[in-house]
Amino acid sequence: MEQITTIKLKVHQFIHILLPILISQVALFSMSFFDTAMSGQASSVDLAGVAIGASLWAPASTGLGGILIAITPIVGHLLGAKRRNEVPYNVLQGIYLALAIAFLLIVAGAMSLDGLLSLMNLEPQVRFIARGYLLAIAFGIPPYFVHQVLRSFIDALGYTRITMLITLLSLPINICLNYIFIFGKFGLPAFGGIGAGIATSMTYYCLMLIALFIIHRHPYFKEFALFKRLPPLSWKTWLKQLKIGIPIGFSIFFETGMFCAVTLLMSRFNTVTIAAHQGAMNFASMIYMIPLSFSMALTILVGFEVGARRYHDARQYSLIGLAFSFSIALLTALLLFLFKEQVAWLYSKEWDVILLAKQFLIYAIFFQFSDALATPIQGILRGYKDVNLPFITSLISYWFIALPIGYFLAAYTSFGAFGFWIGLISGITTNACCLLLRLRYILRRQVAV
Known part of the structure; x- marks a missing residue:
């Protein structure tokens, strides 16, 4: 990356960084989409089992994996400050940290999985599939977290097209493996929803190996000599990364x-x-990949400019990103309203499921606008290494507003299951308002400086 002076060129660079990230995120999430959709084609029991399993895996993978995203602003600031020689050391410490987190998660999961599933009022077949799905996923946890670090390193350098290529290469592998293991092909038994977990775990290894190969062979990455010398573990560096990563995660x-x-x-x-x-x-989560991609692109660009102390440029990138994000949210909300029945058909052949899914998708439309503000702003603030207040607003908005409201409406009113979605909309909107106020404060403070 380099300094850009005009708005037009900033828009061009923003899109240049954004589009590969967006394609990568959609492709990466498509693995979950195909897990869910293809399991649903097996049966509603398989779909429900994968739903429960994915619901336990998603917060662990994104939350703990989010800690490792700290590599992006760290590397961005080092590049902006022209301290390239410190990049390999920080990335390798990030990989060590990723393996440690993976080990702790596997141990914690082994100790708590059966207890968690027993707390839920699940049909025996659904519980069996959810458990099998998670056990299969466990084998792919170490490469998944290592890939997170490698991807953050590549993205921070501005080579987002490389991560796009890695993900696109892995997606057809995941689809083929899903087809083989879910439906039982080439002489293998049909594992149903459990097969989706096997396929995803194997795909994580492919993601990591492809990333390592490219970093080893690509001329630009070879300049960093990332694996030329393996330094000893540094608790001090871990603590610095965790100081930024834990609030993000x-x-x-x-x-x-x-x-x-x-x-x-x-x-x-x-x-x-x-x-x-x-x-x-x-499907709503797949649409969420759009504002999430804006968030990741803004972290890279804002982090680079803040590292070079070009606060005016960082502000301009922030406003460009928010304008684009909200405009696209208007379009996705319209498309979701017009094609909600076609979307529901992607997940089931059972008419009862389709009718109910259409109603849930109406509520999903309202997510688009709050996410279009909240998620990119989170990325901007990470670029400034401002991570503590967003951590607090997320906690309050989601767990002290969204969940209680949703539970009350679902349990004690006629809204039933739809009450949870109303609660979700309330929490996301609250968080968006809080983050907008925080960004306004940060930008005004930088102007004062």
């Missing part, structure tokens, strides 16, 4: 965890409701 965890808690609370309803909810939520 927990902010993501509070959001994804709240969505997943809703799915788990849906276990009080029947299998059709769980399946319809998961289908609608899965």
